[in-house]
Amino acid sequence: MSDGTAGTATVEDLDVRLERHRVELTGYCYRMLGSSFEAEDAVQDTLVRAWRSFDKFEGRSSLRSWLYRIATNVCLDMLTAGNKRARPMDLTEATPLARAALSPRPDHTWLEPMPDTRVLPTVQDPAEAAVAKESVRLAFMAALQKLPPKQRAVLILREVLAWKASEVAELLDTSVASVNSALQRARATLAERAEAGADAEVSDPLDEEQQKLLERYVAAFEGYDMAALTALLHEDAVMTMPPFDLWLTGHDDITGFMTTIGAACEGSRLLPVEVNGLPGFAQYKPDPEKGGFTPWAVQILEISDGRLTGFHFYLDTQRWFPLFGLPLHLEGDTDEVEQGA
Secondary structure, X not given: OOOOOOOHHHHHHHHHHHHOOHHHHHHHHHHHHOOHHXXXXXXXXXXXXXXXXXXXXXXXXXXXXXXHHHHHHHHHHHHHHOOOOEOHHHHOOOOOHHHOXXXXXXHHHEOOOOEHHHHOOOOOOHHHHHHHHHOOOHHHHHXXXXXXXXXXXXXXXXXXXXXXXXXXXXXXXXXXXXHHHHHHHHHHHHHHOOOOOOOOOOOOOOOHHHHHHHHHHHHHHHOOOHHHHHHHEEEEEEEEEOOEEEEEEOHHHHHHHHOOOOHHHOOOEEEEEEEOOEEEEEEEEEOOOOOOEEEEEEEEEEEEOOEEXXXXXXXXXXXXXXXXXXXXXXXXXXXXXXXXX
């Protein structure tokens, strides 16, 4: 829509109509790209393109479908470089504690965390909400990254967003047979690759047993009680720490790391966050210079069979904490920490 043809009221109305789709479009672009910030950039680009070309929108499809077409093209253009984001376990073998070394890789290597509120629209149907949460979990997101971009788009549109094959075919300017073939190949690829964390069993909302497990985890972590933490970990539990490519498996190596290389985390405080459809925490560790606590990591927890099977520490706090709306300092007293939760 050009500035010369649009009255103020019409422009404001269009802005409101476009903005209504921001969260779901961000969820779509995030699943496509695996990056929080690239997803938000892609959505902003989508909405700007839609605003500028609204005169050409003839209403043959819904506004929502038209926006998804634009967003898909934006994402496919961004994916032409071939970059596939990953988790540490997708790139290297587990490292024994005795050989543990913190080697960072560039930001664009990693699958990134995302606050639920930015990608999961409010829906009334509990089953629909559960599917949406499962579709942004780290294991599913990592699996999507294994697919070619167009297969990725087809799988998300058909399996996550429940579009009809004919609707997807129209969006991608292809045939229904081509869409069905792409979906079949995408499903086969995912079936061949068992992703770590794919068995995470987290109910929505958390059931009583899961809530108690998380309460015990907070008490163990804040108390830096390795015996209590070991009791909560599955024997094959995995710990990752992007941007470092190191990952550890097994409670002995995990707790051993936490009491050696990671010993500075003792005395940390945890605030709950909702991230990637899973329970998580913002971790603040003691700040010896200013007092109180300084940001250290966004933690994402995976639970299965009443144990923690994975916990993932995203350490680039200057990027993640503002994304989650988290404070960059906590005062030192526990009462104030609890008030900030």
